[in-house]
Amino acid sequence: MAAPVAPARPADLAPIVRFELVKLLTLWRVRIVLLACWLAPAAFIVAVGQQSTLPSDTVFGRWMFATGWAGSLVVLGFASTWALPLLTALVAGDVFAAEDRLGTWRHLVMAVRSPRRIFAAKALASTAVILAMEVGLAVSSIGGGLAVMGDRELVGLDGQLIDPGQSARLVLLAWVCAMVTSLAFAAVGLLGSVALGRSPMGLLLPAVLAFVLQAAQLLPMPAAVRLALPSQGFLAWRGLFSGPPQTGPLLIALVVSVVWVVVVTGLALLVFVRRDFTDVAHDGPGRRSLALGALPVAALTAMSIAVVAVATPSTGSGIDRTKIEGSLAASFAHLYRLQSRELHRPDVTEEQLRTSASCYRAGSPGDDEGAGNDWRCAVSWHIPGATAVGTALYQLDVAAEGRYVADGDGPKEVNGYFQVRTPSGDAANPLWQIDSLVDLSSRSSSKG
C-alpha cells in the first residue's frame, strides 16, 4: 500500500548555478572567447608597442606610449564599442535558447522543479561568465600595458596629469562602470533568449541593440535622449578622466543601466515562467513577445528620457560655444605646462597663463551649438614676464557624444607637429592635437 507522497521540493539554487556554469564552461566557443579575453588585450598592447604609430583616433590612443594605463583605456574604448555587447550576446543571448536547441527543457524542469530557480541560476551563471570575460579584458589590458609601457602618469581628457595611483583607481572604476552597462545588455540577451527561442535573433539581440544605439548616437539628438540610452555607460566612463570629473552623465548612465537590468530581467522572467514546457515545438512566444518584451522596453526608454530631461539642466544637444571654450582653454593650459616641462622650459601655473578661448562654428554662422567638424577656436594665454598675449588656432571636430579633437592650426612653434622628448621616448607635441570632452549634462555657464 502506498502512502501519499509530498510534492518533491525544488532543487537548491547553488547546485543549479554550478550546473549552469559547467554547461557554459564546457562549450568550446565560451572557452575560446574566455581565453581570448584574458590574452588578446595584452597581445594587442604588445603589438602596438612594436609599432611606430599610435591608434590616435581612439580616446587615449595617442598616450599609449606614455603610460600603461592608456593602453587599458584604449582596449576599454574598443570593447565598449563592440566586444562587450558581443560577449553578452554570446553568453546571455544563448543561455535559454541552448536548451531549446538541445531539447533539454523538460529534463531540466523536472530535475529542478522550479522555473524561477532555473531562471535565477541561468541569469547568475551567465552574468558570472560575462564578468569573468570582462575582468579578463581589464586585467589583461592593464597587465599588458604596465608590463610594456610602464606605470607612469596618465594625461587626462582635460590635459591634466593623473598620477599612477589615481590612474589605477580611475581605470578600474571605468571598467566597473562599463561592466555595469554591459549587464543591461546581458539582460536584453536574456530577454531575447527567452522570448525568441531558437531564432538567431534571440542570440543577436544585444549586439543588434548595441549597433542600433551606436548608429543613433551618431545622429543629432537632444542630450536628454542621448544620456537616457542604455549604451551611454559605454561612453560616460570617459568623464572620470576629465577635470573636474564629469560625474553627471556617468551617474545617469549607471542608474539607467541598473534600471534596465532590473526591468528587462523582470520581463524575461515573466515571459519564462509563462512558458508551457510540454510544447516541444516551442520557439518563443512569437507575436506575443512584442507585447511582453518590446513594448515594455520601448516604454522604459521613453520614461528614462522623460526623467533625464526633467532631472538635468542641459538643453538641446548639450554642446555649445561656452562649454567648448571652457573645456579647450582648460585643456590647453594643462598641456601647455606639459609641453613646457618636456621642452625643459620654466614651469608656469594655470593662474599665470590665464588661458581663454574664443570659438565659433564656421559652417553655421550665428548658431554656435552642436556637433560638427567646423568649429574654429582661438586660444589666448599670457606668457609670464611678457606683455604680449599668445594666440593659437585650432580646428575642432566635435562628436555628438561630446568628445572632440582639437587639431593645431598654428603657430607651428606652439601647436604644430614636432617631436618632444618625454620619459618614455620621443612623442608628438602635446599641444598639436588635443582630446577632450564636453559635459552634455551640465548647464551652459553663459546661460546661467
Place this chain on the structure above:
Amino acid sequence: MESSAAVRSRSTTKYYGDVVALDGVDLDIPLGQVHGLVGPNGAGKTTLLGLLLGLSVADRGTLEILGSPVRRVLGTPGGVSGFLDGPGLYPSLTARQNLAALAALRGHGAHVTREVEDALEQVGLSDVADDRPRGFSLGMRQRLGLAAALLARPRLLVLDEPSNGLDPAAKRHIHGLLGELAAGGAAVVVSSHHMDDVAALCSEVTLLSNGRVVFSGPVEKLAAESGRLDYRVVTSDPAVARRVVGETPGLELVSAPGGVRAEDDVVVARGPVSAVDELVVRLVGAGVAVRGLGPTVTPLEAAFLALTESGSTLAPLGGPR
C-alpha cells in the same frame, strides 16, 4: 488516504487553446505494473505523459499520482521520473557528467558517485561513461536517458518510446530492467507506437484516440478485439493453396494485402483463427507443405487499427522502425 494506485485519473481534460488534447480521461495504473500507452499521432499521449510528469496540469478533472492530488505544474510528488520526446542530454558533458549533474540537482549528496555508477551499469553504459553523448547512437542516448530517470529512484517511471533505436539485445536488456522495476513495486508507463514492444513489455495497455480512452485493460483483452486478421501463408504450391483458401469456410483470399511484400509463394487469407486451423488441415490433406504461417500484423496492432480506424501510424510487423 492510502492507495496502491500509481496513477488515478478521473475526467481529466486538457485544452490547448480551442483544441481538446485530453477529453475526460479516466485511468487507473497500479503500482508494480508496466502499463502501455498507445494511440495514433495526436491522440493525446504526449499530453497525458506531460501531466504524469508534472510538466503541465489538467484544466478539468482530478489526477492523483502516488496518492497525492496534482493541482499545479511541477506539483507531482517525489519518485516520479522519466522522459518525454527523447532523453534530454547535454552533448558537451560526458555521460557520467550528465548523470552526476542531475544527481546533484536532486540532492543526492555524498552518494552521487555510487548512484551514478550504478545507474550506468544498470543500462549497460559503464564502458562509455566518459564519452560525450554527441557520439552516441539513438539507442545509447535512450539508455542514458533511462539511467537519468533511474537516478530518481522512481516509484512512477514515465517513458516515451524507450525502445527507439535499441538493437534486439539492448531492447531485451531494457525490457528486463523495466520488468524488474515493476516487480520491485514501481509503476512503469511506456508510450510506444510499436505494438510488439507493448505486447512484450506491458501487462496492461491504454489506447487513446482523439484525446479519449477507447480501451484500457489487459493486453490479451485488447488483442481479442482484433476480430478477423490477415494471415500470411507460405506453401510449396501457391496455386493449390489459393484454391484451398477459397474453399475453406470463413476464409477469404486477400489479393492485394497491405503491409506484405508481394511474393510468389505467399498467399494471404483473412478470417478467424478457427478457419485458419481448418485451412492448415485442408492444405496438408491436399499434399501442400505449409512452410510458414502467421498474422501480417500482431493481434494487438490489428485491435489498435480496428479501434482507432487508422492504419498510417504503425510500422508493419517486422518492418522498419
